[in-house]
Structure formats: structure tokens, C-alpha cells
Amino acid sequence: MNIGIFTDTYFPQVSGVATSIETLKNQLETQGHQVYIFTTTDPHVKKDAFEKNIFRFSSIPFISFTDRRIAFRGMFQAYQIAKKLNLDIVHTQTEFSMGVIGKVVARFLSIPCVHTYHTMYEDYLHYVANGRLLKPVHVKEATLAFCHNMSGVVAPSNRVLETLKRYGVKSPISIIPTGININKFNGKVLNDVRNELNLLDKPILLSVSRLAYEKNIHELINAMPKIIAKMSDTTLIIVGDGPAKESLQTQVREMHLTKNVIFVGEISNDEVSDYYHAADIFVSTSNSESQGLTYIEAMASGTKVVVSKSEYTDSLLDDKSLGITFETEDEYVDDVMYYLSDVNQINEYHDNHLLKQKLNEISAETFGEKIVQFYRNAQIKYESKSSKSSELSN
Secondary structure (H helix, E strand, C coil): CEEEEECCCCCCCCCHHHHHHHHHHHHHHHCCCEEEEEEECCCCCCCCCCCCCEEEECEEEECCEEEEEEECCCHHHHHHHHHHHCCCEEEECCCCHHHHHHHHHHHHHCCCEEEECCCCHHHHHHHCHHHCCCCHHHHHHHHHHHHCCCCEEEECCHHHHHHHHHHCCCCCEEECCCCECHHHHHCCCCCCHHHHCCCCCCCEEEEECCCCHHHCHHHHHHHHHHHHHHCCCCEEEEECCCCCHHHHHHHHHHCCCCCCEEEEECCCCCCHHHHHHHCCEEEECCCCCCCCHHHHHHHHCCCEEEEECCHHHHHHCCCCCCEEEECCHHHHHHHHHHHHHCHHHHHCHHHCHHHHHHHHHCEHHHHHHHHHHHHHHHHHHHHHHHHHHHHHHC
């Protein structure tokens, strides 16, 4: 198949969506398919840079998400390119500029258009006019409009599925979790993070996330004094960048935690595995994840996971050999101390049968196979619908 992926977010931008698309691209190509990325320009990519099978369209920063882009032109250009490439299917990964362009291109080429719904937008409304302009009902209406007449919609988790059903989306929806390259995270460590940060013998908690307010990273910092009281040399490493960084750094200074909390900043996707391997526990207090790729990456790296309780995380971490979910700060502290105090649990982790089963379910290979079958089903439904329309018009 010739597959066109339309997205506002792609490398070198660092995000879960960009990682998901790259994983999908690699798996589809491994299976012999041709994949073409239609995305936005990026200030970190030179205009004359050659990127095989990647087409970039003029863009500007997107409202309050200044590190994200939105295309402001390119509809006809995208159609011309897609027609020349003889696309068989369009897969949109955004509800905004490139997603709209993708839908139009698919319609003019008379090919199916499918969509992956990545973002729980109700968790991000505060970015626009401090939440005074857009309300949950606007998210519902916009989602219904975009998903209308889609040949299929991918929900990365049951939480996304339930949200789309609540909105009233009628297009066929399939739960297909984004897969990860297991070998990338359980393989050889390239950099000795503990040595670089002078943390050789210290317990390490790790947060890998965009530093955004809805990620609730301030709660991780708030809990540090209780953890330090039980194990004084515990260090929290915060990996990532974003609008809440300055506020979080101020919080650390005011709480006199500069010796126990380290801000690493944004790192490349290739480096993140080294941080997972360096940590004793991956931690998160976020309630805004549609899937939580970092949770899975941590598991694949052999790192315990302690994260906020939700339907998704409860199903993912259904055994203490994998991780624990919590609801209160005290529960979080107790869960962290459980793993820091139990060496045997950590040493047995890689031999755990349940872990191997979980990782197989969310492997990149499984992800690619399910998406291809999803495409096949979408094509069959599209052709059937087209045939019926032709019969009715005759």
C-alpha cells in the first residue's frame, strides 16, 4: 500500500505523537508498504534539507503551544503530491491543519481516510484564554465534525474509546495501543547517566514528560520531602521542557530541594532509554494521558512504574511486579518506598512472565500488524460504501 500520514507534529519535535508516527512508519515500511509523511515546517529543519518521503508545508506556532506548529497553506500542493504518489489510504494524526488537508485530499482522490485520536483536549482547554473561551462542548462538536465520515478511527486506549463514544462519534472505532520498539529499551545502555549526574549509589525517581501544567509534576515535587524523610539521598530527575518549567524550578528552590531534584531539560528520543535504565522507579502524577507511552517505555527498560490511578493504568499495571497506581500523595509515597526498599522485586523483574506478555501486546510489531489490518478493513468498508452509492445514483 501507498500510505499518506498527515500530521502537524513530527520529528525533530519531541512528543508522544511524533514517536508514535515514527514507530508506525518504521513498521509499515518493514512490512513492505510505502509511507509518506505530510507535515509542517520546523525551525530546526533547514528549508533545503532532503528528507526522504517527507513533505513539509508552511506553518506557524500554534496559539499557546508555541513549540507545536500549524500549517497555513498547502492544500492544493498536498493534493498534487498525493495524486502523483498514487496513495491508497490517508491516515490523519491531528484534528487541525494537516488533518483537515488530509481529509480533503482523501475525498478528492476517492480513497479511504482513517484517523488516530491522540489527545484528550478537555485537559488542555486552559491554554486558550485561560479556559474562558473554549469549553468541553466545543471539543465535542469539533471532534464530531472531524470524525464525521471517517472510514475508521484508532483509539490508543479504552479511555479514548469511551470519550469518543460519549461525544457520539459514529465512525468505526478500534482500540489499537501505540507500540514501542522493545529492543530499543531493553538493549545496551549507551550513556552512564548515574555517573554523569554523580548519582552512583542514590535512589533515583524519574519523570519523562512535557513540562506542562496538566502533567501535575508539581505534585511529584510536593511529595519529595516525605520521601526524603524516609530515604534522604533520593533524587528526582525531571526530563523534558515546556511552559511549566520555570514555575517548577521556582517551586524546587522555595522548598529547598535543589540537591534532590534535577532538571535535565529536553533530550533526544535516542537518549531516553539511558535515563529509564538509570532510574529505580518511573513516576507520574499526570491524569491527562490518552495512553502513556512513557509508562510502557519504562516497563520495557525494566524500571518499576508508579503512576496516577485510572482505568487504563490499572489494567496496564495489574501486578506489583510491574508497577502500582495511587490516588493520594501518601499512597504515592508508600508505593515509592515499597520499591526502593524491596531489592528482590527489582532483581526479578526481567524474568517476569507477565511483563513479557504485556510487552508483546504493545510491541511495535503487534502495533504495525493491527494497523495494517485496520487499513484493510477500512478499504473494504469504503469500497462497499462507494458501490452502494453508485447503485443508488444509477
